[in-house]
Structures are given as C-alpha cells and as structure tokens.
Amino acid sequence: MRIITLNTNGIRSAERKGFFAWMQQQDADVVCIQETKAQLHQLPADPFHPANYHCFYHDAEKKGYSGVALYCKKAPDKVISGIGWADFDREGRFIEAQFGKLSVISLYLPSGSSSEERQAVKFNVMERFAPYLQARIQEGRDLIICGDWNIAHKEIDLKNWRGNVKNSGFLPKERAWLSQLFADGQWWDAFRLVNPEAEQYTWWSNRGQAWAKNVGWRIDYQIISGSLKDKVQAASIYKDQRFSDHAPLLMDYDYP
Numbered sequence: 179m180r181i182i183t184l185n186t187n188g189i190r191s192a193e194r195k196g197f198f199a200w201m202q203q204q205d206a207d208v209v210c211i212q213e214t215k216a217q218l219h220q221l222p223a224d225p226f227h228p229a230n231y232h233c234f235y236h237d238a239e240k241k242g243y244s245g246v247a248l249y250c251k252k253a254p255d256k257v258i259s260g261i262g263w264a265d266f267d268r269e270g271r272f273i274e275a276q277f278g279k280l281s282v283i284s285l286y287l288p289s290g291s292s293s294e295e296r297q298a299v300k301f302n303v304m305e306r307f308a309p310y311l312q313a314r315i316q317e318g319r320d321l322i323i324c325g326d327w328n329i330a331h332k333e334i335d336l337k338n339w340r341g342n343v344k345n346s347g348f349l350p351k352e353r354a355w356l357s358q359l360f361a362d363g364q365w366w367d368a369f370r371l372v373n374p375e376a377e378q379y380t381w382w383s384n385r386g387q388a389w390a391k392n393v394g395w396r397i398d399y400q401i402i403s404g405s406l407k408d409k410v411q412a413a414s415i416y417k418d419q420r421f422s423d424h425a426p427l428l429m430d431y432d433y434p
Contacts, residue, residue: 179433180206181282183324183398185381185424188215189226189247197421198225204428207251208275210284210324214245236260238270245270246284246325252277261310266303279318280433285325290346297346300328304355314403315364320433321403322368326381326424328397331356331367334376335396347397359401368400368429369413380415381424389420400429409433 182204186192189211201209209231214221217237227233231249236259238244248257254275260267271286287307290297314321329352333339342348359365369378379394388394402410412430 183210185326192421209249211247212286236273
C-alpha cells in the first residue's frame with residue numbers, strides 16, 4: 179500500500195506545475211492533500227477529480243485558505259469531514275477515510291508563524307488534539323495521520339536548528355508535545371522508522387536560496403498507530419519536480 183502526502187500551497191497552483199500528471203504515475207492507493215486554498219465549486223472535475231480515484235474535499239469557509247483533500251483508489255467505507263470542533267473545522271483541516279479497520283487522515287495543523295495570536299491558536303489545538311489522539315488509539319483501529327503538522331521534531335529535522343529555537347515550528351513546547359506523543363509507543367513517526375538520515379526535509383522557505391541550498395524543515399509526516407509499526411517498508415521525499423514549497427512524502431506499507 180502506497181500513501182502520499184503533500185501540502186500543495188494551493189491545489190490549482192500545484193496542478194499548473196504538473197502535480198496530477200506526476201501523481202498518476204505513482205500508483206498510490208491514497209493521496210492526502212493539505213492547503214488546497216480552494217473551494218469545491220472552484221475545482222472542475224478535470225483535473226481535480228483524477229481518473230481512477232474517489233475524491234473528497236473538506237474546504238475552509240474562508241476563500242483561498244487552508245482546506246484538505248483525500249484521493250482514494252478504493253472507495254472508502256466512510257468519510258469523515260472535520261473533527262467536531264467548530265473553530266478547527268471552519269478552517270478545513272481534517273478529513274478521514276475509513277477502509278475496514280484502517281483509517282487514513284489528511285491533517286493540516288495550524289501554523290503559528292504569522293502572529294502571536296495564531297501561535298496561541300496552534301497551542302490550543304495541540305492541547306485538544308493530544309487527548310483526541312489518545313481516544314482514537316482506544317478504538318483499536320489502524321491509523322495513518324498524514325499531513326503538515328507544522329513542527330520539526332528534532333534538531334536533525336531542520337537545517338538551521340540553532341537559529342530557530344525561538345521560532346514557531348521549533349519551539350521547545352511544540353517539540354516536547356511531539357516527544358510526548360511518541361513516548362509510549364502508541365504513535366510512531368513512520369518516516370524515521372526506515373530513514374534515520376540527516377538533511378531529509380519536506381518544506382523550504384521561499385526566501386533566499388533555501389531550496390537550492392537545501393535549507394529546509396521536515397514538518398510533513400505520516401504518523402502511525404503502534405499497530406502499524408512493523409508494516410512500514412519504505413519512505414522517500416520527491417524532489418525532482420517542485421509542485422509547492424513542500425515536497426511530496428511517499429510511504430509504502432505492507433498492509434493489510
């Protein structure tokens with residue numbers, strides 16, 4: 179089973195850069211998209227409902243902002259749009275597809291980089307999300323949560339970590355929150371189970387020559403329930419083409 183996740187920073191922009199042509203070549207079972215920056219009525223069937231995929235969008239109320247999507251080769255048994263929190267769901271940040279015992283989620287956690295107010299929103303979401311994840315584990319489902327978590331976990335996960343310890347995305351409180359999530363083995367960073375190497379990034383600032391110099395951050399994840407720990411086969415970050423300021427993260431699982 180192959181699953182791809184990408185923050186497109188605008189699905190229409192990514193389409194113009196060739197994303198859907200590339201996607202069709204990957205033979206992925208599920209593709210998770212974040213930051214569509216579009217509403218469904220703005221997306222014509224071709225190409226935004228790619229052939230051979232069942233397509234589901236959860237839009238933000240605000241035009242040109244946030245939004246998530248799921249493309250699935252197999253029709254899901256159930257699709258859940260939103261997490262049940264009005265403030266979070268208005269921003270279109272969560273969509274889940276269920277296939278038997280498996281849930282695949284496209285998640286876009288808030289960024290706090292634009293203002294102190296948005297950082298407070300981010301901390302508030304984190305505070306609520308931790309018990310939500312604990313409750314999901316108790317359901318006994320196999321879970322894969324794909325998306326832009328807007329946190330680089332460890333020093334290895336960004337190039338200039340020393341210069342970013344006071345910046346959103348690498349604040350001690352954010353990193354400790356992820357560490358706590360992984361502490362008891364109920365959740366795992368699937369990428370790091372198979373790739374321990376440095377300089378593995380999924381996002382680069384548009385400032386300076388961050389992309390050319392590979393001055394990046396790894397903030398896009400596939401975080402899996404412990405039941406899937408031994409199912410991870412391979413991971414790669416696709417950088418031969420640029421569809422966004424993020425790069426696609428591809429993961430292969432031995433599932434079911």
